[in-house]
Amino acid sequence: MSLLATISTVAVASYALLSSVHKSAQALYALRTDASLPPYDSADAGALPSVDVIVPCFNEDPRTLAACLKSLASQDYPGRLQVYVVDDGSANVAAVAPVHASYAYDPRFNVILLPSNVGKRKAQIAAIRRSFGDLVLNVDSDTEIASDVVSKLVRKMQDPAVGAAMGQLTASNRNDSWLTRLIDMEYWLACNEERAAQTRFGAVMCCCGPCAMYRRSALLLLLDQYETQFFRGKPSDFGEDRHLTILMLKAGFRTEYVPDAIAATVVPDRLLPYLRQQLRWARSTYRDTLLGLHLLPGLDRYLTLDVLGQNLGPLLLAISSIAALAQLALTGTVPWWTGLTIVAMTMVRCSVAALRAGELRFIGFSLHTPINIFLLLPMKAYALCTLSNSDWLSRKVAKSSDVDVSIEDATNGPSLNPGSKAPGSIRGAGLSRAPSQLIASDGIAAATD
Helix, strand or coil, X not given: CCHHHHHHHHHHHHHHHHHHHHHHHHHHHHCCCCCCCCCCCCCCHHHCCCEEEEEEECCCXXXXXXXXXXXXXXXXXXXXXXXXXXXXXXXXXXXHHHHHHCCCCCCCEEEEEEXXXXXXXXXXXXXXXXXXXXXXXXXXXXXXXXXXHHHHHHHHHCCCXXXXXXXXXXXXXXXXXXXXXXXXXXXXXXXXHHHHHHHHHCECCCXXXXXXXXXXXXXXXXXXXXXXXXXXXXXXXXXXXXHHHHHHHHCCCEEEEEEEEEEEECCCCCHHXXXXXXXXXXXXXXXXXXXXXXXXXXXXXXXXXXXXXHHHHHHHHHHHHHHHHHHHHHHCCCXXXXXXXXXXXXXXXXXXXXXXXXXXXXXXXXXXXXXXXXXXXXXXXXXXXXXXXXXCCCCCCXXXXXHCCCHHHHXXXXXXXXXXXXXXXXXXXXXXXXXXXXXXXXCCEEECC
8 A cells, every 4th residue: 555545544544533423422412402491580571681682784785684674673572672783884885774764763773883894893892882781692784583583592591601692593595506505504514513512511612693692791891802802913803703702611601502593694605705704714713713722621521522523623634635636646546445435424424414404405415525625625724824814805895786676675585484474564564653873983873863
């Protein structure tokens, strides 16, 4: 056996062993033993925790933003709910103005217009410092949440030991392309395998940005650290969800996953934007994994296995793949053992996912393996070599052709709550006649009517 064949075989065998142990433990711990949430401590709405929903926006498509805000207006939470829409110096602020105006008479909605782009993290902080609710729910402007999401996350947050909780993510544009279908399955696996296993130990390592709730008292203690994150002397402007989750764990709070709190978010429908997104996420993961390593001795041993599986596993797979490709190119011999091992591991994982989800479509997730080997692994290597780069990579202005659609029409369409009787129009959603507030950059509030 040649040196290259030996390296490939040893690496893929090590990968198979580590992955088998990791995924088996993950599947075991991801099994839901008690899916019920604790009931509210009081039926009195005034005694329930107050919730502030923060929606940072930058160059968002008006239709997408309208759908997001409609889902927030439709929440069934009986307690106090306030929504803060933070426009982060968008270039298309005139195009989204009708969306803001649609909520001018809903006292729950407040619009904050920042004079220039300061980044998602600082946009969130601008709203956090202007609000005062007991709990803070971060929602991305391209995300729609089911009508019971706030209620379900609040019930999880009744435990004072819980500092943060996230819902389950799905792709709202799942049927747009083969890539969106693949990403939707990727989200299911990330939520219902990875996060579901981590929540057994109260240590979800990343409460995802599209739908994550935080305890304000804990958040205020960590706000300065959150705002001033640096990496190698440079401000870190992305990965805010993972970093804030790690800070919560460092402060001694539990972080949880609530699978029944469903949020549907827009995902990339083309390969290049998807790879840019994955590059940004990979840099964030590496940075905050380094930050969180010292937490592992105080957590369950499974979390150490999880970190090893997620970081050492891809390295072993990359070494095996490079050696196998070099063997094929230089010696002309086919690395059968490596190929068959990877195929077998892929089919086992996809079959288990299909069985757990009860959907045969997960067999198609096998397509993710060649994308992972030939695109994502090289991209992750590049991310590791460029950790100091904080470019967002994917922020663009919505096309003008999308802006011409009326806001009322934009709110019609598929709902996360098929049984809901709420009308499609924003104006028809039973809103109060009191004016909402437009908060200018200097913090002075003015009525929008």
